[in-house]
Structure formats: C-alpha cells, structure tokens
Amino acid sequence: MLTFLSGAVFTDLYKDKIYNFWVIPGLLAGIITAALGGLESLLAAITAIAFSLVILLPVYLFKGIAAGDVKLFMTAASFMSVQDTFSCIILSFLIAGIISIFIIFLKRKSRKKRTIHFAVPVLISALFIIGGTL
Secondary structure (H helix, E strand, O other): OHHHHHHHHHHHHHHOOOOHHHHHHHHHHHHHHHHHOOHHHHHHHHHHHHHHHHHHHHHHHOOOOOHHHHHHHHHHHOOOOHHHHHHHHHHHHHHHHHHHHHHHHHOOOOOOOOOOOOHHHHHHHHHHHHOOOO
C-alpha cells in the first residue's frame, strides 16, 4: 500500500495529478490480498472501499477534493478495516488543515493558486494508522 501511496504523492506533487497507474493496481492488490485471507477478509476490504466512497463522494461533489483523492482513499481502504479507514479520512483532513494554515501564511502576499496536494495527508495518515500510532 505504501508503494502505491508514495507513487501517488510523487505524481501529485510534480504533476498535480494522481494517475490511475498508481490507484488501480493498488486497489487490485488490496482486494487480492484480502481475498487471499478468506471470504471474511475480502468482505471487510470491500466494505471499507464502499465506506470510503460513500463518505468522500459528497466531499468530491462539493469540490472539496478531486476524484483522484477519492480513488486514492479507496485504494488505501482496500488494505484497512472500516474503522481504520474512517480514522485515516479524519486524520487526513486534520493534517490537510494544518498544511493549509502554513500555505496561507507562506503564500500570503502571492497571487498564486493556493492548493493542497491531498495525497500527502493521505500518506501521512496511512503511516500513522498502519503503524498503530493512532
């Protein structure tokens, strides 16, 4: 999972886009890994994926995040439980809020577009969740 998230962070930072090249294989790897753990594990992964879609679709529709970010969360969710997925989503938005405060202050006088590369908070939150810190 961390390989796919790291690749998405790289392309998000340098190309302002999360490519399906990182998302789709990551999602498939998560589903296959869950399937190897048995039917219960597969159902848990599918439930976590669906949960992330249901939670994040309204955020996407109101232009809070981009479609690539939703797909990236679904990829991360394929490796996590629903509870971990929910924690990852909440933590990602908190981290993004902290990053946005720094961006506002650093680019205060600039007329440049102020954006957050949301793949970064997703990766950081996944590291915290998978690492068992939170």
